[in-house]
Amino acid sequence: MKTPTATEVKDLNERIHLKSVRNVRRGQEVEEGIDIYRPGVKVCLERTRLLTESYKMTEGQSPMMRQARALERILLNMSLYIRDWEQIVGNYASNPDAVFWPIEQNWKSVHRLLHGEGKSLLDDEGRAELDEIVEYWDGKTVSDRRKKAFAGCPDLEKYWKYEGTMLWSQWSDQGVPNYEKVISIGLNGIIREAEGKLQEIRRTIPSDYNCQKEFLEAVTISLKATIEWARRYAEKARELAKSDKDQERKKQLEEIAEICEWVPANPVRTLHEALQSFIFTHIVRDQIEFITLGCGIRFDMVMNPFYKKDLKEGRITREKALELVKQTRLHLEELGQMYSPTLTQVYGGVQVLQSLVIGGVDSEGRDITNEMSYLILDSVLEMKTLQPSIALRVHDGTPKDLFVKAIDVIRTGVGYPSLQNDKALIPLLLKWGCPLEDARNYTISGCVYLDIQGKNILRRNSTYFSLPRCLWWALRQGIDPKTGEQYGAPTPDPTTFTSIEDVMDAYLEQVRFFMEKQVQVENVTRSVYAEYYPRPFASALTDGCIERGQDLRSWAYSGRVESFAIAVGPTNVADSLAAVKKFVFDEKKSPMAELIKIIDRNWEGREDLRQMMLSAPKFGNDDDYVDMIANEVHCRTEQVIEKFSDFCGSGFHLDGSAVSATYGLSLDTPATPDGRKDGEAFADGSLSPMPAADVSGPTAVLKSCSKVDTLQSYNYLLNQKFLPGFLEGENKEIFYNYLKSWADLGISHIQFNVVDKETLLDAQNHPEKHGGLVVRVAGYSAYFVDLSRGLQDHIIARTEQGFA
Amino acid sequence: MSARGFERLNDEGLVFNIQKFSIHDGPGIRTTVFMKGCSLQCKWCSNPESIKPYPEIMAFDIRCIGCGKCMQTCPVGAISFSEKGREIDWAKCTLCLECAWVCPAKAIECIGTYVTVDDVLKKVEEDSIFYQNSGGGMTVSGGEALLQWEFIRELFKRCRDRGIHTALDTTGNAPWRKIEKVLEHVDLVLYDCKHMDTRKHREGTGVGNELILKNAEKVALRVRTWLRIPLIPDYNDSEWNIRELAEFASRINVEKVSILPYNELGGSKYPKLGQAYRMEETAAPDVESLQKAKETIESRGLKAEIGR
């Protein structure tokens, strides 16, 4: 390929579609005519095969060594490809249309899928091979080992199982590597550190000498394997260069070869090398060594120095940089995992929820906005992708120009950049015990996941926690009405409640009860991960691991920024409590016993009562009556959660990034007193009002949100929907002022769905005309046509804020 | 805000809507306070619920859940049920508002609430942070807000005292003595003008234009003024009328002219109030005629925009 022309850009755009998008649906609802994955997508068994071969060969060695050897075997043997347009290279599966899943974590649900609904993802030969591989892993996966650990302890198994209240999440450990370090000293620099440490312990012989030695050796093996992997790309590129007749492409391929011979082994010298080093590191760390979510690089901060230098030395043009950044984004777009059907509901298909972060302050508190902040936004204007999403950190010194550029991108409807407010989040991190320099350097790895570059925040999102379901248990004394079993906490008989405070207490007791169970499940499981599935490669890129001679899974950053339970449905709890307060206690229009009875039969025959509960004040209208209750729900739920500790002694917190769990979990929550019907979706973000309940306009939404105290609670997710016309022309200035007010009000997050209802309705009826229509679902974007009808309807129903 | 039907205290005003995040009624992000009651009867009015100077009911049939509470409650038997659902016999209805209070589904709503200046001020102040960032403020609109001139004068004054920018959206059909008093506390006037031919003006709005034009001149001399022309096809979009309006606007020296294209959206409100819509035949003006009107106005050296 030559320097990209407009048609080639379009080419890149076309490459996006097939790979990254899968059908996203609500719960188990099956939809005729739509496969779970887009046509053409296939499962790739290559990583699975190589991993299994290595594990068979290393039987009897330590888990640390086995992990390192497995990574080595994969990287040295996996198929590599370089497509004719690529200037940045790196693949994680054998072909661009492939997905895989981590068999070492779990084989059952995917196995079931590939033998049933997802049969077309694999041919019969592949299926036979899979069965053979599964035979080896049966009893050895994280899932199996967890089960063994749980054996003999019925409560652990019982509360681990998803019943509607807690969805334990197996594979989302995160953390953001120290990209700046990789870029400045290269993997060779890190190998030298590991070898130095090895020398040191050979002298000092610490009590855990053998553990440390194994770890440091494993680090070196993984890093060297990664360097070798990159070298294989160089070889491939040279080979291709030889046969390519196009002189320009030949030159490009030779350049690729030179770059891959140099990075990630050595210190980066150019923007091209920096981007390539980043992609290599990210793919190995998050997709090959262990399959997880997130990204979180502070993109403009890390990349701009090289861009500036290249420009100054005449090595690059803005156009070329734009093309390289686009290709980098495309590589992230292509990463996708297979989830179990349950997790598919939560994450929305195969999204790996990667965020790139721009803007904000550096560790000294200075604004970091630079050329690269604008350049990456420009690249989105030219090429829309679902992944990675971009998070823009906002503070008082954020230039207006950057806001304006961000508005242009939001206007396209792509769903990002989302805005993160330094004013809310830095104080929150300080309160959680982060040192100031680290707090200022926070990043967002995906959705609204708070992370700090380089710090050991594994940040296991232990659980999606349905708070409305806790309220539901509180109105039933923790007894399952279907079975009569005492499943939740035995709270007092609700008909004896005399004030809303009694309801709140019972709700909080249910939260405490279920949290206790979650923490037990989580801590036992984490020890399984730490013992059997260390991550030497990720550890090497995480501050402190080499110094301590310890894998990142066995210790944690002291800032207490890890171990989260994701809050699902807090708005519905607040709206419900407000409705109960008003009509049961204040106005005594409906006795508690009657209300519970009618909710139990999903309001049937009593639509009038439902309408009454719906008419109670709802969050999102700047009405203190309910907003104050909402604040209490958030803060007091967090207070309960904070009392628990993980196995490293870190406190648990709530987290606002519910992704599409707001749809998934709501399916299993019966009717609630806010007027919501059985199975109806919750509000679509931890701070979002219920769809169509925010009837007082977008300023009132922000005012309501501002009454929830981030500092006493946690980070949030707020979705707002606007008509495109509102972000154009003269209105752009007003929209900017609206965002400024959002920042001044100290609300932690906001993101926008910008599309009009007519377009969505048309896309529902004529999907063929709207293949590229992107919408913001929750913490991520998706192609509208790939969403199930139920989810489409939900998005259409979200209140549309627009012209007054 | 509490609603007490007909009961009205001296210091209260009748308001039918307070709209936050208004961005078409003056600069920046604003809150628009809609006063109920109008001295004009424009055929094309898109807020027919603003006209009567007392509270009334509005029926939203699609929200009705058929519970029958309204029928049981109506003292004059104006509500009945047929296969089409709940029906209101508007000829019988005395606007006692009882049905609106008992309806659980907001399928019959009471339009118009008596409120104090404090009540309104509290609502308006809720969005202060947005006014500060955007250069917005409060706009009082109607109906014809000047019918309640003492109330709005007080409201404007108290807003100004708090540093909130004030705008009045008016037809100007009121005695100068009252307008003058109100203007003391107004930063910007959005002044509606429909027709330069008084006969046509009376035909469309029920009143002649003499007082309105005279007042416009005085208002513009005193306060920053934007002229607003609702453009109604086949009524006031003739070349002559636009030219005359432009001439007038330039003579009295307004800051800018907004053309507000007629839209049919208000039409659906009429049956909900038990009224007939008299504009069924009219469609929204086309882009060309809007553009032409804009050019005509600009040719007089005026700033013009097509609003909404």
Ligand code: SF4
């Ligand atoms: S407002 Fe009219 S319809 Fe309603 S109860 Fe009174 S008289 Fe009957």
Ligand code: SF4
């Ligand atoms: S009270 Fe309201 S919901 Fe019930 S029948 Fe009357 S209009 Fe319909």
